[in-house]
Amino acid sequence: MTSKAQTRREALLLLLKNAGEPLTGGNLAQQLGVSRQIIVQDIALLRETGASIVGTSQGYVLEKSSRENLELTEEEDKANSDAAECSDDKKPFERTFKVHHDPAQTRDELETIISAGGRVVNVSISHRAYGFLSAPLAIETEEDISRFINDIESGKSAPLSTATSGYHYHLITADDEEAFETIGRALANKGYLAPLLPHEMPK
Incomplete structure (x- = not known):
């Protein structure tokens, strides 16, 4: 079962993915209805799980590699997982x-x-x-x-x-x-x- 916090982090990733410009912590907090500190914590946790979120002077941006990962279909994701299992020794x-x-x-x-x-x-x-x-x-x-x-x-x-x-x-x-x-x-x-x-x- 997906927790409220996990749902919020997924929404945060989508906001960054669809943004045409950097989004500040305050902007993200307002859109998601939480405090700015919660956003900072969520971003730290998302980075721990592999999301390439970069902080700039204008706000947060999602690097291209993470954008592409978010756009993968389930079939593509499974194919990548299978390929990864075959090359774990190289990763x-x-x-x-x-x-x-x-x-x-x-x-x-x-x-x-x-x-x-x-x-x-x-x-x-x-x-x-x-x-x-x-x-x-x-x-x-x-x-x-x-x-x-x-x-x-x-x-x-x-x-x-x-x-x-x-x-x-x-x-x-x-x-x-x-x-x-x-x-x-x-x-x-x-x-x-x-x-x-x-x-x-x-x-």
Whole structure:
């Protein structure tokens, strides 16, 4: 049986899919009859399940890949599922980790993830005023880490996480589930792993 919250999240996805422009959290909240904070939480949960929702300065947008997924018919969906079962060994595993650290520890945090067998896809934050913001990273090697750190320092910029007092999320891919256990332990041992709040828990 579909819950009220799940129905609302499906409606949220459709609003983003059909929108011709970015939709703000306030706009979505008004259309769905809930608070803006609920929208932020729903978007965070939808992203956890694979929806490519990107936060911009103008509002939220649904990336093309997610739009196409929403338009699949049941037959196409089944065909894709069957194909996926045949190529599971080629599909990377994904997991989102919530972390917390100072800007000076950014390099060490990324090196910890890479050394444990992970690849950092993006960084995202959940901001009270701006909502859920995300930026691609594509960090897989030490060279990638150096490039990212140099880009930050040469541009005299600060990591996205400084807007949320060091709290942020990383979508990480790995070759198997065991790697995530290794990554989680490594981050926890260094004090980088942050606990999930009640509204961030998977349902």
